Amino acid sequence: MSCGKKVSNMQKKPNLSVEIGGIHLKNPVMPASGTFGYGEEYAPYLDLQRLGAIVTKGLSLRPKAGNPTPRIAETTSGMLNAIGLQNVGIDAFIEHKLPFLREVNTPVIANFFGNTLEEYGEVAKRLADIPEVAAVELNISCPNVKQGGIVFGTDPKAASEVVSLVRKSLDKPLIVKLTPNVTDITVMARAAEEAGADALCCINTLTGMAVDVQSRKLRLANKTGGLSGPGIRPVAVRMVYQTVRAVKIPVIGVGGIFHPEDALEFLIVGAKAVQVGTANFVDPAAMISVIDGIEQYLIKAGMDDIQQLIGSLEE
């Protein structure tokens, strides 16, 4: 027994590092945009250096106020949000949020959006100049804000346009985040790939709605909201599976990851990395458990590199 323990203690730690569009991540686990603020908010609860990357709340050219309240509603194993992309804007991000992130030895991925094609291009240009931003994540899929991308994210031509423009505006690694609210996600995935995306991120929230039956009013001021959380994971896994098989660029899996096993599902079907969203609210250390759990799984499975796990689905 003690012998067995000794062996496993001596065992070399498996290599968890992955590359996404040219940036090197110490492990494949990062927060999902909008669920982790600008990193600082969660600093008291977990060691940010342990994360593969930090993904910011969606940024826009100017500060954005967001939607009226109520903005959130809990549903069975999920939550609806209609925050409306409230954010400090690119200037305040640079002035107030970056100094903190600069001190953390973890790559920063800036999630961003625009209200028009031109705005997308302008934010991209601004982000191009920020050395601390290792990569950008282009949100063409937010279902909450009418101008916030829903048109881009569900129409392959519009998506192609915005991705091309952003591609021209900056030469950092470009991750395009896709919406699940489409008939065929592979069409959108290929459009983004052809337009120059270095990686894809699937999925953003599913559009949903909830009613307060006592007042007979909708539970969100914005009427519809984005559904996230454990309930959507099967849809996310399916879309990642399809997307991985439709494109050559890496895919980041996101949707309902709470436990290590949830992340493993995405990695096994071929995601190169994963994002944890709603789970951060419930358990601020969820990402740490996910990282540790992946490592333990690799050890048990006798794998010394996470590459052996990624896409290891037996079909």
Add this chain to the structure above:
Amino acid sequence: MSCGKKVSNMQKKPNLSVEIGGIHLKNPVMPASGTFGYGEEYAPYLDLQRLGAIVTKGLSLRPKAGNPTPRIAETTSGMLNAIGLQNVGIDAFIEHKLPFLREVNTPVIANFFGNTLEEYGEVAKRLADIPEVAAVELNISCPNVKQGGIVFGTDPKAASEVVSLVRKSLDKPLIVKLTPNVTDITVMARAAEEAGADALCCINTLTGMAVDVQSRKLRLANKTGGLSGPGIRPVAVRMVYQTVRAVKIPVIGVGGIFHPEDALEFLIVGAKAVQVGTANFVDPAAMISVIDGIEQYLIKAGMDDIQQLIGSLEE
């Protein structure tokens, strides 16, 4: 106290009856196709006469074997199924299942599908001749069987074609059941309405997938399956809300209804009736609680007719 009780006992029961495409239902609650067998299976557990209608498992021209196993997998607040539309076929339905249903004083709605356009037409013709079938529900949305309708359900032209053909083949009330796996459900809803549907039913299951991380195999032999259960309700409510506002014909709401409040959400946004699916497996008397709960809600709200509730959303 006892006085209060007396009053509520003396109160007239509210009217729960609704009309869907010309057929009269004593209340708006019925099982969702495929979750209630042919009625008989659940007869020991609830009084079938109390239901608004009985909806059969999807029927096809010839018996259908269905998919290999495993066919089901539980996910967080949901289940995936890839039954593969196993059914006895229309002949065996008439011979073995109808005699039982004939004795139940509840309208029978026959859910059906075909593998080709022609087959859809032929099943419809067979159903046209069965007097016990009060209405038919056309499944153009099953995500599990490659030929089982996915093409029809996601393309407005194909949907229009199959609905038109079925419309010509029978003159019973025709309910068209829509898939949620589309970018814009209102496009499909309008296509079905224009092609002659008398009512719509939203939603069928969301396409999902789950991985067994120990064996690194998919948990369903069919790879993908249909996600149902409480987790999908917000998506279903949103789609019913949108559909009700896009068409003039009645809409039946389905997706994740377990409790009376869940059904109320659908009715308040405008569904004229509701179907209960996965909940039957968990609580065979779920539909009875839903009916009783709706009645109690109407009494409390001082409504004497369910019409006052339907579409009563305050916006």
Add this chain to the structure above:
Amino acid sequence: MKNYATKILSNQEISPGYYRMRILAPKFGADARPGQFVMFRVQVALPPLLRRPFGIFRTGFLPADCDGLPPKEYVEILYKVVGGGTKTMAELHAGDKVELLGPLGRGFDCGDIDREKILVGGGIGLVPLYMLARALKQQGCSVRLLMGGRTRDDILAVTEFERLGVHTYVSTDDGSLGEEGFVTQVLERKLDKYPEAEVFACGPMPMLEAVQAICTTRKAPLQVSLEALMACGVGACLGCVVKGAGHSDEAPKYLCTCKEGPVFWAQQLDWSKLGEEEGYCEGCHS
């Protein structure tokens, strides 16, 4: 056959990872036949969403309490902790509310009263055999239980069979209890001695396959109790099917484990394809 909204009377660990739960169930015993099962609703809140199927180990009555109330009738199940649902069950206490659907399914055919009966149980697969043994003993049959498991911990409730007057033979893969080796070796010896015996088996799929092979060679009638993933337990969802004899991709023959089983005659099944996906796979559980 009904849904019991009831409560737990007791829930105890009987061997590492194995539990025995007694659930209050008035008038259940009169309906239940050997080999039937129940669909257990773990808790009123989710998860787990779906009910879990468990064989009926036995039904019985608790002796009247000092409270002067009449004796309480119960259903007893034995379960092994393998995943989320059973883990939650292990944490339940006396008095907790649960729901039970049953008795469900087709049980064992008791066979020819004059022939020797051999019951083969592997691990938790022993569960449906107790009611069967009791019924057979009541008919006056000679009954033998061959009970196998990986280690001592997997050998359950054997003394309870002995109290019925059943001859029991224990074997474990590691020899930690009884004979070292597979239960199928014991079966071969017993069939040598009692070639006319009828066989009833429940356990992991590799064991069932070996038992089937032995019984086919020796032309011993065999009934097996299978497991499958189940959503409804009543024949409505068609999730629990197993491949029947003569099954092919072109002409599939699916049988419903919940309604046409869980007990099948060996010849009803397509053994060449059974082990692939269906049945109780103890290996997958760990």
Add this chain to the structure above:
Amino acid sequence: MKNYATKILSNQEISPGYYRMRILAPKFGADARPGQFVMFRVQVALPPLLRRPFGIFRTGFLPADCDGLPPKEYVEILYKVVGGGTKTMAELHAGDKVELLGPLGRGFDCGDIDREKILVGGGIGLVPLYMLARALKQQGCSVRLLMGGRTRDDILAVTEFERLGVHTYVSTDDGSLGEEGFVTQVLERKLDKYPEAEVFACGPMPMLEAVQAICTTRKAPLQVSLEALMACGVGACLGCVVKGAGHSDEAPKYLCTCKEGPVFWAQQLDWSKLGEEEGYCEGCHS
């Protein structure tokens, strides 16, 4: 400020529908300031999915047990059963595992030591006022608690305030305890008498609005503790915002209740639009 994976020490109904829960939390007290709150994770399994926010009623130490172990430090919350999450909480027992994030948010500013303090609590809104009262009394202030509720059942923990040396005044809408009428009537009388007093309030939105109107007229400094739907409790999700002073549709000014609150100076808020959606609405809870 950290996540405590801990357990419940006790959980008791103190008035119909109201509970007091003590949770083991070593070294919590040193950090906690009056008016702060915690995010409580009801159970490790879902639902509910999200944590629930609760004001810190107080922190303290259980006397050393006969077990000879050192005194146990606890956080105490008082909660009202209003929906699924609090219903589940009411069913928890001593020893059950729970998680607690905190202390969170911006608490009360204790103000000018020489001025009279008036604390106004409505129903469960009394919770954040206890730690405040304790801190104010420690500073030597004169403190009055005006406690209102619909009926007697909504009047909680008043004796605990009295033990601190706080003057308490109870009023109920139906006169079933204390004076009949609204707590705001008492407030007006007290402000007549102590025009220099500083006011601290927490309770249902209609009460807060009335208190704000009174304090504005009389130029009494007012701090209010608000409630909002919360997902994260730490400023990350932006779900909990409330409209700040000067808010308009064109130039919206949202404040984070969890991070910039839950305690706000009355003048920070846009009172014309506050009652519409945000804040504690006791009416909606029933």
